[in-house]
Structure formats: C-alpha cells, structure tokens
Amino acid sequence: MTQLIQQLINGLSIGSVYALMAVGYSLVYSIMNFSNFAHGGVIMLGSYFGFFLLTLFKLPFTAAFLGAALGAAVVAVIIERVAYSPLRARNAPFLYFIISAMGASIFLENFVIATIGPTFKTYPPVFPKEPFRFGPLFVGRLDMMMFLISVVCLAALVYFIDFTKTGKAIRATAYNMRASVLMGINTDMVIIIVFGIGGALAGIAGVLFGMKYTVYPQMGFITLKSFIAAVFGGLGSLPGAVIGSILLGVIETLTSGYISSQLRDLISFSLLIIILVIRPMGLMGRITEEKA
C-alpha cells in the first residue's frame, strides 16, 4: 500500500511536468489547429538555457529559472515568425505547417549538436538530496518542487486566460479566428502571445526535466509524451491536457514500478492508439462534425 502511494506521488510529480508541456502544445493547437512539432525543440533549448545560466553564469536558481522561461518564449516566438507566419499569410493547408514545424525541430536539434555537442549534461544539484518524510512516505525535494512549480504555473495560466482581457481575446480567437478579426481583435498579436506562453511553459518544463534527468540534444523526444497526453485529454482542451498528463504520468510510473521500466514508453504509445480507437476526441474533447 505504501509503495502504491509512493508511486502515485512520483507519477503526480512527473505528470505535472508533462502537463506544462501539453498545455503549451494544446494552447497552440486550439488557436492554429495544427500540431506544433517544434515544441520539443523549444523544451530542449529551455533546458540548455537553464543549464548554462546555472553553471556558466552562476545565477541563483530563481533567476536561472525565469531566464530559461524567457529565453524559450523568445525562441518560440521567433519560430512562429519565421516558420509559420508566412504560411499563415498565404492560408496554406495544415500539412505545410507540420512540415515547417518539423524543419524547425530538425534545425534546433542539430544546431545544438553542432554548437554545444551531443553529450549529456547534468544539472548541478540545486536542492539537497535528502527527501521529505511524511510518516512512511518519502517525497524527494525535487519531485515536490516539480509539482509545486507546475501547479503555480498552471494556476497563473488559468488566471490569465479566464480573468484578463488578453485571455478573453485568446479564448475568442480559439473559438473563431475570422470572427475575432472582425470584432477588432489583433489575432496576430494573440498568436504571438500564445506562442510566448507556450514557450515559457516549455522552458520551465525543460529545466525541471533537466534537473530530474539530464540535458541532451534529443530530449525533445519527450514531447511525444505531451502529444499523447493532449490526445488523451482531447486536442485543444486545456483541462483535458492537464488531466491527460497526470493520468499518463501515473500510468508510466506504475508501469515502471510494477511491470518493467523498459515497457514504459511502449505502454504509453499503445495507450495512445487504444484511446484514439475507443474515444477519438479524448476525455474532454468535443466531436466536431464536418458540414457540407
């Protein structure tokens, strides 16, 4: 029983980091209706930013954290400007957006390999090793921080989207972009803001991931998990992305805890296909019926 609760806690902390990635991805999907495959590259760069701010510039943890978020946000906006906005101006089919995103992700990954090198890098220890103790349960300080930081970021995002004017504009644009333009919303600005938010969340997730594991150029691969989580919850739905991520995190830790850690990724990908077959719109998604 203790072991089960222990696993659930670990799952919750890793799931909350998946949630940061999935929300950024889902936010872009809800506005632009395409999968931003360059999201992984942004997460990876954010992780590297955090790493260098901590080791080369010896910044305190909070500053490095904010710096990584800011850097990743800037990268995400640059990607939008360079790779997507020319396509948007021309009303290109969604296929082209995906290819462009893949080009961007190849570019980012190999740029990092060429400049920094393909080696794994380990974050300096930020938190003390010894875990918190709650009765028979142990919770690592890092896991605790991962969970807390993610919750704070997601709460801030919810506040931003639900209670500010810009948030209203984002919701309106997600609902109907053309009508929003007619209502005088600067949708171009909305898209830039959405990419900025997604990038900042990606940067934070990257730093947390880098601290938990290591930093390497191919770590954008973990965004596949956030795709799965987003599909799980329903593409474009933010609460769905969060719920999907937490469930995925818990399922993954339970798999590696009770079955085999080698099968962890396989189980998540099979889960993806099973979900798409049983409930293609995800847990929270709506069915959009095509009309003639």
Add this chain to the structure above:
Amino acid sequence: MDWFYIKGILILSGINLMAVLGLSLLTGFTGLFSFGHAGFMALGAYATAVMTVKFGIPFIPALLVGGLTAALASLFIGRLTLNLKGDYFCIATLGFGEAIRLILDNIQYFGGARGWPGIPQETTLLKVVILNIIAIIILKNLIRSRHGRNMIAIREEELASKIVGIDVFRYKMISLLISAFYAGIAGGMLGHYATFLQPKMFSLVKSTELTIIVIFGGLGSITGSVLGAVVLTALPELLRAFAQWRLVVYGAAVIFIMISRPEGLMGGKELSFMTIKSVLRYTKPWRKIGAFTEGRRQGRL
C-alpha cells in the same frame, strides 16, 4: 569519389525512393499524412531478414514476404485509425511507428536494441533499379486508373467525394495498404544492403525524412518523388565535409522551401515522354516556319 561510393549513394537513394513512392501515393495523392512509415519499413526489414537468415528463402520472394507483412500490419492499423481526422491521424501513425520500434527493442530473438548483425548483402544496384522501375510503372498505372482518380478526389475534397459515391474509407485503406507494401520492400532492401538491423534505424527521424522528401519533390508528382529521393539522399552525403552542420542546413532548407515554394520541385506536374517531346519540338532551332502555323491551327499556341 570512386564508383563504389557513388554506387552506395545510388542504392541508398533507390531504397529511399521505394519508400517515398508509397508515401507519395498516401500523402501526395490521397492526402493522408503518415508519420509511421518507418514502422512499416521496420516490419518489412525484419520479416525479410527472418525469411532469408532463419528460413533460407531466396532474396526476392523474401522481399515479397516483407512487403506483405507490412501490408498486413497496415490493414490492422488502418482499420483503427483511418476514420480519424487531420492531426489525430498524424499522431496515431506516429504512435504506431514508435510502438513498432519499441516492440522490436524488446524482442531478444532479433537481437533487441543491440541490433541484428550478419544479414547477407543481397541488395545490388541492378535489383534496386529494376524493383524501382516496376514500382513506378505500377504506381503510375494505378494513379491514372479510376481508382487513382478517386484517391485524388478524396485528397481534394473528402466530403464532396463521399457525396458523389466514392467509398472514402475503402480507398484510404487501399492507399495505405499499397504504401505500406512499398515501405516494407524498402525496409527489406535496406536490411540486406546494410547487413545489419537495429530498431534505432527506423525511428521517427526516418519517417520525417521520408515525408520531407515527398514534400520537397512535390505533392502529387511521381517524377518529383524520384528527383526528391535522389537529391535529398545524395545531398547530405555530398556535404559530409560539413558533417555537423549539414542537418542544420537541411532543417533550415525545409522551412525555406515551405515558405517560398511549398508546391515542391514538381508540384503536381509529371515529366513524361510526351512533355519531353513537345518541349523538344518547340525549341528545335531547325523547325520549319510551317510548324508554327500548324500548331496555331490546332489551337496550341
């Protein structure tokens, strides 16, 4: 730059071309976007290798078995995912491709993640060229047939094709089946060229590469796929001197193509003997004056 090196590049281009031809049918002509083709390649590669190494079956029949294995898998996966729309289908195929790779990682019979060495080298340039020519002829005839036109109709407007009575699901399935068959054969040839198989060879990067070749050559053009496969396989090899920077350039080039010439090299056009003939006819310096008026009367100029 000796012949051996050039031959190697040509064989690799030919293997890529085989997979790209299938993907071209699926993406370029039917308008479905798959990121799982490396998975079909992996299935074909391992099935072919099992046939030749473990059962001692000759190479060409073994290749067919490889292709059929991939096609069978596509029946299964198509049944499940072809009703999904847009991005959902992309992500589902992506999940399928990765799942295949991870399953192969765990099968110790095939050497698991460490790989499977000692596969005989059976793929020669001649075989690659002949197989590709057969594949192109089959594909070309398919596309010009009623079935191919139905597929193009689905690409252009799925809803409208449904209304005029095209069985959309069935044609999507046929398209996926044939493209998986091609990918399986390409995988079989790759295994018997490299003499080594490892699940890592069939990662998401491979699927991405194939998709990029199709787009680069131009959607809806077989000629474009051929050009794309040769150029984009040879280019990174020729840029070996840059080594680390070549993929950076590659990524940037993909974005540049998308925002500047999204229709790709050939974009829906085909290079056939007829076009070559007509181009020659009108650029002939010695052509008679009469040819001009002749063409004019037929309404061609």
